[in-house]
Amino acid sequence: MAMDRRVFLVLLLAGCADTSPQGPLTAISPPPSPAPKPQTPVAPAPTPQTPVPAGELAFDTWMQDFRGRALAAGLSPALLDRELSGVIPDPKVISLDSRQPEFSKPVGDYIRGVISDDRVAIGRNKREQLPFLPPIEAQYGVPRDILLAVWAMESAFGQLQGNFDVVRSMVSLAADGRRRAWAEGELIAALKIIDSGEVTRAQLKGSWAGAMGQTQFIPSSYRATAVDFDGDGRRDIWGSDADALASAANLLAHGGWKRNVGWAKEVILPPGFDYSVTEGPREIPAWWEARGVRRADGLPWTAQDAASPAMLILPAGAAGPAFLALPNHFAIRTYNNSTSYALGIGLLADRFAGGGPLVTPWPVETPLSMSDRMAAQIALARVGFNPGPADGVIGAGTRRALRAWQQSQQLPADGYLSNDMVARLKAQAGITP
Ligand code: CA
Numbered sequence: 126m127a128m129d130r131r132v133f134l135v136l137l138l139a140g141c142a143d144t145s146p147q148g149p150l151t152a153i154s155p156p157p158s159p160a161p162k163p164q165t166p167v168a169p170a171p172t173p174q175t176p177v178p179a180g181e182l183a184f185d186t187w188m189q190d191f192r193g194r195a196l197a198a199g200l201s202p203a204l205l206d207r208e209l210s211g212v213i214p215d216p217k218v219i220s221l222d223s224r225q226p227e228f229s230k231p232v233g234d235y236i237r238g239v240i241s242d243d244r245v246a247i248g249r250n251k252r253e254q255l256p257f258l259p260p261i262e263a264q265y266g267v268p269r270d271i272l273l274a275v276w277a278m279e280s281a282f283g284q285l286q287g288n289f290d291v292v293r294s295m296v297s298l299a300a301d302g303r304r305r306a307w308a309e310g311e312l313i314a315a316l317k318i319i320d321s322g323e324v325t326r327a328q329l330k331g332s333w334a335g336a337m338g339q340t341q342f343i344p345s346s347y348r349a350t351a352v353d354f355d356g357d358g359r360r361d362i363w364g365s366d367a368d369a370l371a372s373a374a375n376l377l378a379h380g381g382w383k384r385n386v387g388w389a390k391e392v393i394l395p396p397g398f399d400y401s402v403t404e405g406p407r408e409i410p411a412w413w414e415a416r417g418v419r420r421a422d423g424l425p426w427t428a429q430d431a432a433s434p435a436m437l438i439l440p441a442g443a444a445g446p447a448f449l450a451l452p453n454h455f456a457i458r459t460y461n462n463s464t465s466y467a468l469g470i471g472l473l474a475d476r477f478a479g480g481g482p483l484v485t486p487w488p489v490e491t492p493l494s495m496s497d498r499m500a501a502q503i504a505l506a507r508v509g510f511n512p513g514p515a516d517g518v519i520g521a522g523t524r525r526a527l528r529a530w531q532q533s534q535q536l537p538a539d540g541y542l543s544n545d546m547v548a549r550l551k552a553q554a555g556i557t558p
Pocket of ligand 1: 352353354355356357358359360361365368
């Protein structure tokens, strides 16, 4: 999503709390909502003649209130009448939004799904054939392989863009209220796009969550960072491949993409390595090399990468591949603030560019259930390592608590919640399986 520097930094911090891999997340996705929000208080209706269902009443109340906020945001009564009269919430959107997957997908499974042979072949073909890739790369400094990876992940190279009416999706999400402020902002942005005449209501199509076109931009991202690259005067992220990929490049550039710097390199850690520095300091590669960390491919660092701060990440724990995440890893996360997503984009891009598989393979794991994830958090708190709320989301707080507990047990402090760690924690805290 397009965001200014300030929001980006806030998200970077929040990004450390990003979720464990839970399967492909919606691109430029709405912020994960916190606790279930309170329902909008509904004023008692003055004894209606015909009873009105509470849901409809709440919707009408919200619509009335929203109208005031939309007018204040500069939209005209005529536009609001035209675009919002008769719009009702889409139950499909609400049900998709409240989905709670029982099992979290292990990161290795997620990455294996991202890097299919078919997808790699299509990307390698496109990188040689699309004439607009070199000029986009030159203008924005984002490598074509990263853009192709975004394109592949967001819409299967433009094939799966979504056919939901974005205005209705945003009305549904805003009225539902779970993340009202965000959805109302996007609804106002969508209405402003229509108002500008750049895109018609009929053309404003997207995913159920309002991510639009080949690059799955939410309306505010479209307004802020979409560009017309093919020169026809329209920013057409739906129908123009060049516009779509240049818009993605522009979004990444706004997210802090650094020209000629890498996104991450796979590394090998020495025996006896102190894993507690995982997700810790951001230091230049020489600092890591002094601690025995070396590149898995044995190649030297470029001058730009050698001067860049890098953070050690172990997405699947000590049993899986290790990476030094370079600054552009964090730029990718402006698209979707998830370590797994950024890894998927980066690793797919590396393959498009001709790279081979990782040196250390992803471990094969059984997915953790929601109840196991919550039990591990409860156990951590019980044995004195506060992980934050027991919500089943393995974020930065849980990983930090887990590392501290692992250190206290003389276990490799990789902060990774494996099935083995769940079993040990439950046993220690006296939680019966
Ligand atoms: Ca255009």
